[in-house]
């Protein structure tokens with residue numbers, strides 16, 4: 001049996017008639033950047049996220065960077081972000097000229113706690129970028145309270161957690177703004193790069209909209225130096241179609257996650273991901289911590305099962321941050337995770353049989 005890690009072609013075929021129709025409409029309209037498709041997508045996305053404003057962007061990395069710029073983060077400022085994440089949530093801080101300050105994550109949730117952030121706060125700290133990693137919401141209520149107490153801005157990186165919701169509220173709505181990636185493999189993905197920023201702060205939304213469009217809302221307005229990071233009309237049209245399917249795709253992800261939990265819970269060599277509030281995890285990825293990880297991956301590969309590592313190297317130990325001279329003792333959890341994590345296949349176009357097949361393979365590898 002083959003178990004692909006992702007199957008974007010299968011996703012396209014499942015909704016092909018609608019997607020083709022939407023694409024044709026845009027192609028015939030002659031309007032390919034911004035315009036009606038983008039406006040209606042933004043309105044619908046904002047509504048589903050439960051916020052007043054959504055600003056379509058070229059990608060989430062730009063969204064995080066523009067959020068820092070709009071929140072006036074300057075060289076000399078410090079911004080705290082998890083040591084364990086995709087590179088974007090750190091590199092945007094460095095690109096801003098600010099100092100990236102890493103906080104280690106929790107070994108069970110993979111997310112950063114308010115306590116770990118608090119230990120890194122100095123008089124120079126100006127903002128926090130919290131990441132809702134793998135689809136699980138971070139402890140955003142406690143992080144927000146900490147930000148309020150220290151007068152810090154809070155940016156939520158929601159790139160892996162579309163429509164997650166905890167007792168603190170919907171993802172992306174607790175901080176000053178939330179940033180989403182629509183990279184094709186995300187729970188809501190375009191057919192190329194795309195992203196979005198959401199906020200209830202009208203002034204912030206306007207600033208981001210201008211920053212992403214050469215400093216203006218109209219063609220010849222350049223109030224300040226901006227950039228070009230706009231959402232394409234074709235991508236917006238695709239995203240609008242897919243928006244109608246995300247909740248059922250997420251439900252399927254959760255069903256498969258439940259199967260993994262049920263069938264692998266007794267494998268002592270495997271640590272399952274933390275899962276408490278059901279709505280607060282949308283299972284973008286199903287990441288376990290596994291003993292003998294490389295051997296396990298090789299065994300699964302022989303059985304036709306694709307796995308990936310998210311991530312092979314924790315951010316403080318990346319060559320890009322070698323100049324900070326961190327050692328594994330500085331971030332012990334992240335250092336351990338980079339040796340143990342493995343992402344099992346979990347996407348809505350798999351079947352229960354395939355998930356059970358993966359579980360049987362894991363169990364037989366460990367000989368349980």
Ligand SMILES: Cc1ncc(COP(=O)(O)O)c(C=O)c1O
Pocket residue numbers: 058059060061062085086088089131157159160180181182183193194195
């Ligand atoms: C946590 C996180 N932040 C940011 C990004 C950046 O998204 P984009 O590729 O749209 O720039 C990603 C994408 O993988 C991500 O996973």
